[in-house]
Amino acid sequence: MGNIKIQPILCGGDLNCYSVARAFHEEYGVKSIAFGRYPLGATKDSKIIDFRIEPNITNEDMFVDILLDEADKHNDDEKLILMGCTDEYAELIIDNRDKLKTKFIVPYIDSDLKNKLVEKESFYEVCEKYGLDYPKTYIYNNGDETRDFGFKYPVIVKASDSISFFQHSFEGMNKAYIVNDEEEFNTIIKEIYSHGYEKSMIIQDFIPGKDENMRVLTCYSDINGKVKMMCLGHVLLEEHTPKGIGNHAAIITEYEEELMNKYKTFLEEIGFVGFSNFDIKYDSRDGKFKVFEINLRQGRSNNYVTSSGNNIARYVVEDRVYKKDLELKIQRDPFYWHVIPSSIVYKYVENKDLVDQCKKLEKEGKSASAFYYDYDLKGNFKRKLYIELYNINQKRKFKKYCK
Structure with missing residues (x-):
């Protein structure tokens, strides 16, 4: 490792975060600092993680301030490596990369490329351009009257913007739905849009197999x-x-x-x-x-x-x-x-x-x-x-x- 001291700074508290911390500890023997809104079992009581609870960490302005405040507590010769362990944290890092890279190593793309890839709707356009196969897809917007997707039921229904979707949670919500007929489709769509989600939904041909x-x-x-x-x-x-x-x-x-x-x-x-x-x-x-x-x-x-x-x-x-x-x-x-x-x-x-x-x-x-x-x-x-x-x-x- 030479004389360079590295310090991983992780955002998240789930299995993803634990696994990244484990990788740093196995390779370099270092303990990671992790920030999250609340404690999670996956990282709780771990000897390889110094977990810090910050209820406002997902507030964009406070996110940057919390991380820069932490950076100021470390010596200039310490290499602080910043990694996000959920979609939300990864996007916050990308959107604030220019501010954060003054103090951290930030191994992420810029926000222009992020915007082309993160919403499924625009991601499939990129796939089309570069020849990546993806399921037959229909983009549904709130209020659309058509139910002719160009493929038959069963279909998969999921949010184009999963972060926004989970910010409008409701009882019985699923990450993705397998929908068998039009009646079931109408019920699910009504439920989703009545709880504040405003972006498009992805309707996809169901690929058989478990x-x-x-x-x-x-x-x-x-x-x-x-x-x-x-x-x-x-x-x-x-x-x-x-x-x-x-x-x-x-x-x-x-x-x-x-x-x-x-x-x-x-x-x-x-x-x-x-x-x-x-x-x-x-x-x-x-x-x-x-x-x-x-x-x-x-x-x-x-x-x-x-x-x-x-x-x-x-x-x-x-x-x-x-x-x-x-x-x-x-x-x-x-x-x-x-x-x-x-x-x-x-x-x-x-x-x-x-x-x-x-x-x-x-x-x-x-x-x-x-x-x-x-x-x-x-x-x-x-x-x-x-x-x-x-x-x-x-x-x-x-x-x-x-x-």
């Missing part, structure tokens, strides 16, 4: 916009609670040369920098991988990347602190990652060949679980208790929601 048809691709692009790391995950299971749909719970890394080359070209042509994370689904009807969205940050399940041999903290530090010209690393070997007990994976994954592969990788020592970090658990009774209760809760949730 969690096992999903893929997640995480990439790191250096300061010059060159892709230096790609790690593709074959999703085995997602969470099935209404607000947790789409959160990956178990993954096996895999290699898909054509897909990865296509996304590498895409990222380099648009001039992307930092971490990108894509949600993709395999469509067995035409044999194509179709992208749903891009996250302008590392994904919630980023520990699958680190644990498979691609420590995400190392990429940022070597690129932005040591200014090294990194070699391109594409993950080829399979690795099994999970944030739920393996017993759940073995029970609910329908493709038993994938289950057998998980068991084989576990036996070979090619597996990892996000929360099982020996350093953090040793002598840490509260942390151990949290993980035990978390695992019990996951078994209960899958029994209730995973039909």
Whole structure:
């Protein structure tokens, strides 16, 4: 590490945040400072995170002030690395990048590119331009009378702007809806727009297949916009609670040369920098991988990347602190990652060949679980208790929601 002192400053408190902090601690032995509005179990009582509760951290003006105040407490020779661990925090960092980069290393794109990518509606226009496959899509605006989307029910209904959507929460809201007919569609649309959400809704052709048809691709692009790391995950299971749909719970890394080359070209042509994370689904009807969205940050399940041999903290530090010209690393070997007990994976994954592969990788020592970090658990009774209760809760949730 040389004589340079690094200090990660993270925004968030969920599994994403814990996994980033774990990557920094595993690689450099440093404790991360994290800011969030309230404590969350994923980062509570951790020895690798100094968690600071700031109820106003998502207020844009206060966000910048809180971070700059923190920066002033550190020596000038300390390298402060700022990373957002939710969409909202990533966007706040991007929108205030010019103010923040005076004190922090800020490995993010600018707000012009963000605006083209963050809302699904404009993202699909970019996909069209660069030849990325995506599901057939209809953009619905409040008050539209048409119900002819150009494809048949069932359809997926989700917000074009997920941050704004979750700022207008209501009882029974879902991250995404599978809608089977026009009556159900009308009911859901009325519910969403009656609670203050004003932007467009994305109506999409439902791609058949369960969690096992999903893929997640995480990439790191250096300061010059060159892709230096790609790690593709074959999703085995997602969470099935209404607000947790789409959160990956178990993954096996895999290699898909054509897909990865296509996304590498895409990222380099648009001039992307930092971490990108894509949600993709395999469509067995035409044999194509179709992208749903891009996250302008590392994904919630980023520990699958680190644990498979691609420590995400190392990429940022070597690129932005040591200014090294990194070699391109594409993950080829399979690795099994999970944030739920393996017993759940073995029970609910329908493709038993994938289950057998998980068991084989576990036996070979090619597996990892996000929360099982020996350093953090040793002598840490509260942390151990949290993980035990978390695992019990996951078994209960899958029994209730995973039909």
